[in-house]
Amino acid sequence: MLSTPMTENRTESPIPALHSSSVEAGWQRQGKLWSNLKELCDVLRIPSAAVHTDEELLFQHVQFKTGQRIHTIGQPFDTLYIVHSGFLKTVLIDEFGNEQVLSFPMKGDLFGVDGIHTKRYASEAVALSNCDLILLPFKKLTALGRAHPEFEHAMYSVMSRELVREQAMVSMLGALSAEARVARFLVNLSERYADMGYSSKLFNLRMTRHEIGSYLGLTLETVSRTLSAFNEIGLITVDQRSIGIKDLDALKTLRRLPPSSTRAKQSGAKKAKAAASKEPDQPDGEWDSLATA
Amino acid sequence: MLSTPMTENRTESPIPALHSSSVEAGWQRQGKLWSNLKELCDVLRIPSAAVHTDEELLFQHVQFKTGQRIHTIGQPFDTLYIVHSGFLKTVLIDEFGNEQVLSFPMKGDLFGVDGIHTKRYASEAVALSNCDLILLPFKKLTALGRAHPEFEHAMYSVMSRELVREQAMVSMLGALSAEARVARFLVNLSERYADMGYSSKLFNLRMTRHEIGSYLGLTLETVSRTLSAFNEIGLITVDQRSIGIKDLDALKTLRRLPPSSTRAKQSGAKKAKAAASKEPDQPDGEWDSLATA
DNA sequence: CGGGTCTTTGATTAGGTTCAATAAGAGTGG
DNA sequence: CCACTCTTATTGAACCTAATCAAAGACCCG
Structure with a gap:
């Protein structure tokens, strides 16, 4: 009852996805449940030139409805997410339960990166609208990086982009009215x-x-x-x-x-x-x- | 003459290093001009277990004196830096010449990552004390990542750590007194x-x-x-x-x-x-x- | 020792928060 | 379908934190 009325949102969905069940359930609409490497690169806005279009690898999609939580703080990390459509927010929860919004991921954005370091997500992601996300298992990513140097570079690039974005935020919060x-x-x-x-x-x-x-x-x-x-x-x-x-x-x-x-x-x-x-x-x-x- | 008295610092050193000359010049003291992979991992505080200690790869060190600039905004990016000793600051310069301090790198910290995305450094790094830095050419890093999966993971981990740190900063700036x-x-x-x-x-x-x-x-x-x-x-x-x-x-x-x-x-x-x-x-x-x- | 930078401290101002009340939507269920 | 409720948004007024302006002292370096 403090200053965090989001509590409702957070309790309404007891961690849905990541259980193939909820994925293969309904949601057949658009019938776009998998993407290949090229599509992945396109969404991320990175050159997919050197990528072999005949690549077998496919990436699963998952859908979330407004208000659902994609991952929670402390939850074991194993996959990154790329927004294919929809809008989300990532937040940090402080010791008093107040939430601090860190970003509003939308199409083409990558999130979940903060989980790599400690093996657990450091933030929480919530869908602000119905969303279609592409799952990018971290294991798969590293393996892919080894097979496709350009892709590896691209991933570093995307992470770098995130860092620059954060820097801009810091700069803004520190200096602007x-x-x-x-x-x-x-x-x-x-x-x-x-x-x-x-x-x-x-x-x-x-x-x-x-x-x-x-x-x-x-x-x-x-x-x-x-x-x-x-x-x-x-x-x-x-x-x-x-x-x-x-x-x-x-x-x-x-x-x-x-x-x-x-x-x-x-x-x-x-x-x-x-x-x-x-x-x-x-x-x-x-x-x-x-x-x- | 605005509110940025750092101008002095910034003009005193017209970009010194990266010219092997200034590196192999004096500075023989301590005679520690190169590090192997294991030492690199140690400094970064990441497991160097699986690393073959017989690895040939060596990483060059560079020394900077107080006040010197390691890299400038817009300068072509090609290497990351790891602090072996000393203290630095990284800053952003806004359109009015005001500087915004982003971090104070010290032993074990990695910086220069923001240059990966745009191929140019997005920030400026200045030595706050005499420093000993380990050079980590990005090309070398990616190649190394392919040869040593653990190292690749470690690099992602370090970058993730940086991102988490930035998130913490944002959170602090946004909510604390x-x-x-x-x-x-x-x-x-x-x-x-x-x-x-x-x-x-x-x-x-x-x-x-x-x-x-x-x-x-x-x-x-x-x-x-x-x-x-x-x-x-x-x-x-x-x-x-x-x-x-x-x-x-x-x-x-x-x-x-x-x-x-x-x-x-x-x-x-x-x-x-x-x-x-x-x-x-x-x-x-x-x-x-x-x-x- | 003198010029410059950095630090401390005070007085004043102002931008943003806090508290509070109202209004507008959105969702629920009878 | 409308009353009821809950969340969200707008607006006002008072307060307060931190910025701004100003001045003096401490330290550093040549």
């Missing part, structure tokens, strides 16, 4: 949506203000207030989970306030007020469930 | 010193308050004030760069203040005042230069 953090968050989201082929101008947030706040090191109130402020200025439109990007450049340049100088901000910017509430493109919805690729 | 951050910083340092065989109770900081502040997402004034406060309460003794740990448990349990409750703190704790200024054990000094192993 609340407004700048929220602005960057929106810009990053927008770019990710663009990468995935969705609209970068209009999309739905899959996470709560509380989760965004945790991720950005802010309170949910501050996030809400900041979004409202951006809305007032005409940088975005906000309606609950629906976000419309109106002035991407302003959001991008809205850096820190701290440096005392440069405090002129982009104040006189747009005052469009943006009364627009509906636009022709609606990229997602809760319908992203198992529809991608 | 200034006091809690400084306390944890001291505890971590203390433990690292213990690991390295130094005293965990009395040691010298190798970084400035400014660097600590950057690392912890605080200003140098706050760091200074917090250290003074800890001193007042008797948790530590502070004299410039010299820190004496007086109540490790209190520092460890000094978590967050935020949760409103649990605000009792460990107030009535020790009021020893600690007038002690000199103790029998003095672990380091600027003399750590090339004396370890």
